[in-house]
Amino acid sequence: xxxxxxxxxxxxxxxxxxxxxxxxxxxxxxxxxxxxxxxxxxxxxxxxxxxxxxxxxxxxxxxxxxxxxxxxxxxxxxxxxxxxxxxxxxxxxxxxxxxxxxxxxxxxxxxxxxxxxxxxxxxxxxxxxxxxxxxxxxxxxxxxx
Numbered sequence: 656x657x658x659x660x661x662x663x664x665x666x667x668x669x670x671x672x673x674x675x676x677x678x679x680x681x682x683x684x685x686x687x688x689x690x691x692x693x694x695x696x697x698x699x700x701x702x703x704x705x706x707x708x709x710x711x712x713x714x715x716x717x718x719x720x721x722x723x724x725x726x727x728x729x730x731x732x733x734x735x736x737x738x739x740x741x742x743x744x745x746x747x748x749x750x751x752x753x754x755x756x757x758x759x760x761x762x763x764x765x766x767x768x769x770x771x772x773x774x775x776x777x778x779x780x781x782x783x784x785x786x787x788x789x790x791x792x793x794x795x796x797x798x799x800x
Contacts, residue, residue: 677735677742684729685739693747701779703743708751711744715782717759721767723775733768734761 682691685703689695693703710716720740721727729736741758772778 677738678746680731680735680739681742684731685725685743688725693743704747705751707744707748708753708756711748711756711759712753717763718767718770719772719778719782721759721764722770722772724772727768727772732761733765736768737761737764740764 688700689703695702707716707720710720721736726736726740731739737759744752744756
């Protein structure tokens with residue numbers, strides 16, 4: 656019986672650690688579509704690599720990141736989702752992330768998640784019209800805390 660309790664304790668400690676680790680949460684909740692390396696399968700699923708730095712620099716982009724259905728509807732808490740989004744930005748977008756990057760917060764994610772994003776592709780097209788600039792000039796507005 657003691658062995659069972661020790662084993663149960665170890666499993667629960669491991670589970671608590673796994674839930675708190677943004678990389679593990681990414682692998683569990685995001686990598687099915689975006690793949691473990693963030694490359695995904697365009698055009699249906701956008702890549703998370705080297706493209707999100709500019710997005711994270713604007714209020715609309717930060718809002719979008721937390722509203723994408725796969726992110727907004729995940730069972731992760733607002734805090735855990737903010738950690739995953741920040742991990743994705745730092746892990747896969749270090750080159751495009753500005754030095755002035757301000758990490759997303761749990762309260763910011765909570766507010767964004769309240770507004771369901773019904774048409775993510777249409778929203779992306781509206782924010783990033785086709786141009787030589789990947790994101791479109793009218794979208795890139797610096798984020799201010």
